Amino acid sequence: MSKKDKTSKEVHDEEEVLTPENGSTEDSENEKDPLEVLKEENQIEKDRYLRLFAEFENYKKRTGRERIELFKTAGQEVITALLPVMDDFDRALNEIDKSGDDDLYKGVELISNKLRETLRSKGLVPIGTQQGDTFNADVHEAVTQIPAPSEDLKGKIIDVVEKGYTLGDKIIRFPKVVIGQ
Template identity: 70%
Template sequence: MSAENQDKQTELDETIIENSAAEAQAKTEELTPEEKLSGELAAEKDKFLRLFAEFENFKRRTAKERLELFKTANQEVLQAMLPVLDDFDRALVEIRKSEDETLLKGVELIHEKFKHTLTSKGLELVEVNVGDAFNADFAEAITQIPAPSEDLKGKIVDVLEKGYKLGDKIIRFPKVVTGQ
């Protein structure tokens, strides 16, 4: 609810309360003192319940906004770290080609620690494999090539870039090549 709508709702609530109070006051002029007091008590209870409900709605709304803020802040940081993770993956492929086992082991340890840290913050890999049917909801087709075999037509031929999701939301779609 926007601030303008909240202001209108608050004005409407105040008008209803004022009208209720005016009606109660008109009725109290004809009633006995006990009836007047019970009428005033009912009006105050009504006002209290409305105020309490408005406060509960405010608490719920601010809690929801706070959760959304934390999710989006975390998402931006994780998206900024994805290119670093991609660079680690490419570096590991090249280091495996060399014969330096110590360097390979060190980079693998750092890579695993980095992946574990991102995973602990909610980052998950979007699973797409060569041979899977292409689904535009879960992957982005960069290009199409003639299918190497008949069974790969309309399916994923190659995965160029991994995709990731945060919770249920995909923050980066996997980039794939499809068979035509």
């Protein structure tokens, strides 16, 4: 077989084998110093260890953040279920105030305050929305729009239909408001 009939790879391989170096036909490039091989393996293992360690640290931080978030909102379902009860207390206090029965008003107010303080200690905070505040779609839920009674109330809150609340940093119920056009 001539050199022309051989592929370039075969020619290259044949030249390596036939090229004598110091009187032998061995390929010295394929032989590495055992110390160098061990150093390379050591470096690879160090790299794997560092990556694994960094991945574990990230895992610990992520689970820590998730755990804190879980604790902040652990009672969210129960607290959300109690919000209508707080609304009922507000309506009851308004009606009792209209009737003029001071003793009944004081008794219901004490129970209402106790419930509010208990929920506040668990992280529930009412959103301070008042008539005349500027409407913010990120914080308020517009129930309806009515013509503004005056020019300065356009785009502002005319009435608060239902109070809103936050639990920690998360809004669990948006305040329902009426805005002026």
